[in-house]
Amino acid sequence: MQQTMNQLLDNITWFTLTGAHARYASGANNARRYTTGFSPIIGFADPADPDFDTLAAYCQPDEQLYCPEWRGELPADWRIHVEKVMFRMVWDAATPAVDEFADAIRLGPQHAAAALELAQLTNPGPFGPRTIELGEYFGWFEDGRLAAMAGERMHAGTLREVSGICTHPDFRGRGLARRLTSKLIHRVMKRGETPFLHVMGDNTDARRLYQQMGFRDYCETTARIISRC
Secondary structure (H helix, E strand, C coil), rough: CCCCCHHHHHCCCHHCHHHCCHHHHHEEEEEEEEECCCCCEEEEEECCCCCCCHHHHHCCCCCCCEECCCCCCCCCCCCEEEEEEEEEEEEECCCCCCCCCCEEEEEEHHHHHHHHHHHHHHHCCCCCHHHHHHEEEEEEEECCEEEEEEEEEEEEECCEEEEEEECCCCCCCCCHHHHHHHHHHHHHCCCCCEEEEEECCCCCHHHHHHHCCCCCEEEEEEEEEEEEE
């Protein structure tokens, strides 16, 4: 059965890990995760009834995993490290007329270490050494340093997530991340796909910027970081 866009958005992690990104996933039955090395995100076939018994076999003790959509009680042998409100936003505007960052650099394996270092410094969300393999990632370099980057992560149906949006503190205030985000929106929509993204509820400046660019709130959900004891 083909899912509607809303059905995909309501459980985007699951449909990504069992669809376009199945080759990057591990798990079984009703639980999946990105394989170690990629963004440590998990998904369940039914977020209201998560299959932690299956998931446990694919996680190391104390390995911290990001779990969106689910708000229930944890089994006794799991614990919550962080719980925050998160907004899922979907593009609701025309295609940007031009690629306004045409000279940004497409990131490849040779840039993986720099991308991970920037992500660890700025914390744009779950990021691993192989995350840039999940889609197109672009960055801007100055004096040999990765100043800003943004890319694509989750993908289900015609939905593409714009993710990993971040700027090194030394280069903020110049609109680099916004221009990279606009570049990705332009490219995604030229492929006939719809961009969406996630932003934490306490990141009000970023959410306001995304709204000004053309994203609208699709839903408010929970983002948790959990681990198996």
